[in-house]
Amino acid sequence: MAAGLAAASVLGPAAAEAQGIRMIRDAEIEHTIRAFATPLLQAAGLDPLAVTFYLIQDDSLNAFVAGGQNMFLHTGLLKRVDSPNQLIGVMAHEIGHISGGHLVRMRDELDAAFWKQIATTLVGIAAGVATGRGDVGTAVMAGSQGSVIRGVLAFSRSQESQADQAGVRYLELTGQSSRGLADFLSILSGQELLLSNNQDPYVRTHPITRERIESVRAHMERSPYSGKRDLPVHIEAQERMRAKLVAYLESPVAALRRYPERDATIAGRYARAIAYFRQAEFARALAGIDGLIAERPNDPFFHEIRGEILYNSQRIQESVTSYRKAVALMPGSALLRYALAAPLDALGGAERLQEAAAHLEESVRIDRENGSAWRLLGIVYVKLGEATGRQDQTGLGQLALAEYEVLAGCKLEAIGKANIALRLLPRGSPGWNRAQDIVEAIKVAQRDDRPLRPCGLR
Numbered sequence: 001m002a003a004g005l006a007a008a009s010v011l012g013p014a015a016a017e018a019q020g021i022r023m024i025r026d027a028e029i030e031h032t033i034r035a036f037a038t039p040l041l042q043a044a045g046l047d048p049l050a051v052t053f054y055l056i057q058d059d060s061l062n063a064f065v066a067g068g069q070n071m072f073l074h075t076g077l078l079k080r081v082d083s084p085n086q087l088i089g090v091m092a093h094e095i096g097h098i099s100g101g102h103l104v105r106m107r108d109e110l111d112a113a114f115w116k117q118i119a120t121t122l123v124g125i126a127a128g129v130a131t132g133r134g135d136v137g138t139a140v141m142a143g144s145q146g147s148v149i150r151g152v153l154a155f156s157r158s159q160e161s162q163a164d165q166a167g168v169r170y171l172e173l174t175g176q177s178s179r180g181l182a183d184f185l186s187i188l189s190g191q192e193l194l195l196s197n198n199q200d201p202y203v204r205t206h207p208i209t210r211e212r213i214e215s216v217r218a219h220m221e222r223s224p225y226s227g228k229r230d231l232p233v234h235i236e237a238q239e240r241m242r243a244k245l246v247a248y249l250e251s252p253v254a255a256l257r258r259y260p261e262r263d264a265t266i267a268g269r270y271a272r273a274i275a276y277f278r279q280a281e282f283a284r285a286l287a288g289i290d291g292l293i294a295e296r297p298n299d300p301f302f303h304e305i306r307g308e309i310l311y312n313s314q315r316i317q318e319s320v321t322s323y324r325k326a327v328a329l330m331p332g333s334a335l336l337r338y339a340l341a342a343p344l345d346a347l348g349g350a351e352r353l354q355e356a357a358a359h360l361e362e363s364v365r366i367d368r369e370n371g372s373a374w375r376l377l378g379i380v381y382v383k384l385g386e387a388t389g390r391q392d393q394t395g396l397g398q399l400a401l402a403e404y405e406v407l408a409g410c411k412l413e414a415i416g417k418a419n420i421a422l423r424l425l426p427r428g429s430p431g432w433n434r435a436q437d438i439v440e441a442i443k444v445a446q447r448d449d450r451p452l453r454p455c456g457l458r
Contacts, residue, residue: 021058022056022057022058023054023055023056023057024055024056024057025055026055026244026335027300027301027333027335027336027339028241028244028301028304029055029078029241029245030053030055030335031301031330031333032237032240032241033053033055033073033091034048034053035237036084036087036088036234036237037051037053037071037088039174039176040088040091040092040095040174041095043169043173044095044098044099044166044170045099046069046095046098046099050069051069051070051071052069052070052071053070053071053073054070054072054073055072055073055075056072056073056074056075057075057249058074058075058076059074059075059076059079061076061077061080061188062074062076063077063090063091063094064094065094065098069098071094071095071098073091077090078241078242078245079242079245079246081180081184082183083230083235083238084180084230084231084234084235084237084238085176085177085180085230086180086181086183086184087180087238088176088234089167089171089179089180089181089182089184090180090181090184092166092167092168092170092171092181093164093166093167093181094163094167095166095167095170096162096163096164096165096166096167096170097159097163099166100159100163100166160212161211161212161215164181164212164216165215168181168216168219168220168223171225172219172223172225175225175228176225177220177223177225177226177227177228178216178219178220178223178225178226179220179226181216182213182216182217182220185212185213185216186213189210189213236266236267239265239266240266240267240270240301242267243259243267243271243274244270244271244274246258246259247259247270247271247272247274247275247278248274252275252276252278252279255271255274255275256272256275259271259272259275266292266296269288269292270288270289270292270302273285273288273289273292273305273309274305277305277308277309277312282309282312285309286306286309286310289302289305289306290306300325300326300327300329300330300333300336303322303323303326304323304326304336304339306319306322307319307320307321307322307323307326307339307340308339310322311343311346316343316346317343317347319343320343320347323339323340323343324340326339326340327340332366333366334362334363334364334366334367334370334373335363335367337359337362337363337366338360338363338370338372338373338376340356340359341356341357341359341360341373341376341377341380342376344356344359345376345379345380345383348383349387350384350387350388353380353383353387356380357380357381357384360373360376360377360380361377363377364377364400364403369407371404371408374401374403374404374407375400375401375404377397378397378398378399378400378401378403378404378417379397379401381393381394381396381397382394382397382398382401383397384397385397391424392424392426392429392431395420395421395423395424395431395432395435396421396425396431398418398420398424398435399417399418399421399425399431399435401417402414402415402417402418402438405417406442408455409455410454410455411442411445411446411452412452412453412454412455413454413455414438414442415438415439415442415452418436418438418439421435422435422436422439
């Protein structure tokens with residue numbers, strides 16, 4: 001992973017670095033994005049829980065939707081927008097593409113291998129402290145992003161105008177200004193004259209025209225919400241998101257230069273605490289995060305970072321206390337529960353392993369696509385089986401590992417682990433039924449007589 005964070009690559013490092021797409025996950029950033037998007041999705045008549053957000057580690061300005069209700073946001077966009085309203089405006093536009101049905105053609109044309117790579121990549125993403133090496137977890141996807149975004153992800157000019165109109169309507173319905181979208185389009189308009197290699201990807205997939213800019217500005221001028229200011233809570237959330245991305249994805253030296261000691265803001269102190277942590281200056285990092293917790297004792301993400309610092313400084317028992325606090329403050333976060341399970345697993349013992357299993361079960365219930373959580377759940381259950389002598393616990397472990405293999409696309413391994421689960425679990429139990437479903441589903445999906453091949457080392 002760039003900048004010294006934990007890498008969870010599904011490919012060889014050289015190939016991944018040469019041509020890959022890096023995808024990241026982080027509980028706080030995902031929470032912020034979803035909080036910004038939820039009112040817009042509701043205004044569009046979409047189920048917010050049915051829309052998935054993916055974060056791509058790339059410093060270029062870009063956002064796009066693909067393959068149904070999936071929105072992709074570059075970290076470059078999250079770091080470079082000037083206000084929450086600009087980011088919200090971009091997301092309103094992208095939601096306009098979803099609600100406008102502009103993805104029907106792309107769903108047919110988009111190379112299926114691209115989506116298989118995304119699914120496999122997500123399996124490899126570790127939520128930071130679960131690997132013991134960082135809060136923002138990443139994985140690398142093979143293939144050229146350029147070839148994707150220049151192909152079927154490109155929208156027509158008419159679709160862009162339609163998405164603009166839908167986006168400003170959603171902003172209006174939620175009482176928000178369209179100024180951010182207008183400003184964002186104006187910023188990008190000058191790139192139309194640049195050679196394509198020098199353009200931000202957003203321009204190549206979302207053609208900017210003078211008519212589009214004028215249309216959005218005309219709406220802004222007649223809207224009663226044109227002068228509406230960003231909410232202070234939104235401003236802080238965006239500043240913290242930017243600070244976190246800079247502190248984790250850029251060098252600690254660069255982060256400390258951007259957020260010097262004289263910066264007494266919440267975001268500035270947050271960035272410095274993370275930068276000190278990444279330099280293994282654990283005492284300074286803890287002092288910084290403890291100061292923030294003293295001011296915001298009910299902020300789950302400050303407690304999460306504190307747990308991570310303690311975990312990485314080998315104060316594992318203390319890290320459990322911090323992670324428990326984070327989960328207690330935000331019990332619906334799958335990633336926070338996953339993060340708590342890691343130090344519980346590291347400490348071992350039947351009682352802690354049972355607690356870890358309970359958190360992981362809830363984590364995968366909330367987010368079934370987190371392959372890393374399935375894998376850790378499998379490991380925890382296998383350890384529980386060894387500690388208690390109960391073969392049903394071992395069977396649940398093999399079932400969880402089978403779920404992980406399914407997400408990874410490793411059918412042979414999935415069948416093998418599911419068959420072990422069938423032998424160990426009580427016949428007719430929910431786990432036994434699920435293991436049988438996995439075996440049968442893979443057999444049905446295998447449409448020819450070609451033998452299944454192992455995935456090999458990963």
